[in-house]
Amino acid sequence: MTLLRSDGVWLNEPKRWTAEDDRLQVVTDKGTDFWRETHYGFYRDSGHFLGFPTGEAFTASLRVQGDFQTLYDQAGIMVRIDARHWVKAGIELSDGRAMLASVLTDGRSDWATAPYEHDAGDFWVRATVADGVLRLQVSADGKTWPLMRLAPFPAASSYLVGPMACTPERAGLEVVFSNFRLTPPLGKDLHDMS
Template sequence: MNNYSWINQPKIFKESSNKLMIQTQKGTDMWQRTHYGFQRINAPMYLRDVNKKRFVYKIKTKFNSNSLYDQCGVIVDLDQNNWAKFSSEFENDQFQRLGGVVTKSGYSDWSTQNISATINTIYYQITREQNDFIVAYSFDNIDYYQMRIFNLAYGNFLDTIGIGLYACSPQGNGFKANFEVLSMQPKS
């Protein structure tokens, strides 16, 4: 995976061409202040810098999460106080939460929808249009459904952003999160 670099590099990972496996560690998370009060920005993130103003980024996640809030997905990163993550989060044996966190000025929000606990593969697509981002998900890489539209810059000009993969285990002892970068294409 050319042009990617670590923030919070995990102890165990394996990389080959367009694929990555992260073994998560207990106590890792991405969250800022809202509702729970704590700040944690120690999840492993594998990011590439992108200064294109219009693109479509697609990844595939495959996971065997098993503890509360185990998660893996896609992340857009400006800095510690401004970022967005989209992932599945383990809840219990009946359902997990498919959701997104958008953090602005050091405060996170969290929007979710319940999906079956039997799902272990999810595709994500992020489309950047200047300062706006459109996030969609799919279970089959054919039919994509919009999750969220957001803006991280409050109308300020955004140049380079970090985009990539992340996984964490806020409470559990860890799991294997597998990723495949499917494409990074210009958008007309």
């Protein structure tokens, strides 16, 4: 699997990006974000997302390397049905530190964060969708995958999944995505971290 697959579709293609071998390098545009309504009352669907089509059940993972510096700088993985039904998950800078962050949107967005105790500049993230359930995992080494979030997620016959990056407060976050894998759902026990 590679980020150079011909079936990838950009949503809000960044002005600056390059792809070579298994690496996608993105530099974010100014004021980019994904958010719907909750607390802030606005809708934003301007973040950068390179989506690859899936069937009704899958596991997707990728490596993310970035230099998060400014409030709300973020990068990771997105699973998307449409503008009202999606999830984004990865690292987001908040309250002066890098946080594990996920936003699950089913009409309106929520936001869940937790401190990330490893190198936020180099991490892996995994999303599994099957039978109306979303499982998010994060890894510091690509080998051990503790649970980040488990939640209901709308069932669909197909999804788009792939790398996502946003900078609501600035432009210029450089992110390298690599090691993209898209497979049938792993089907592992909830506490199996492999």
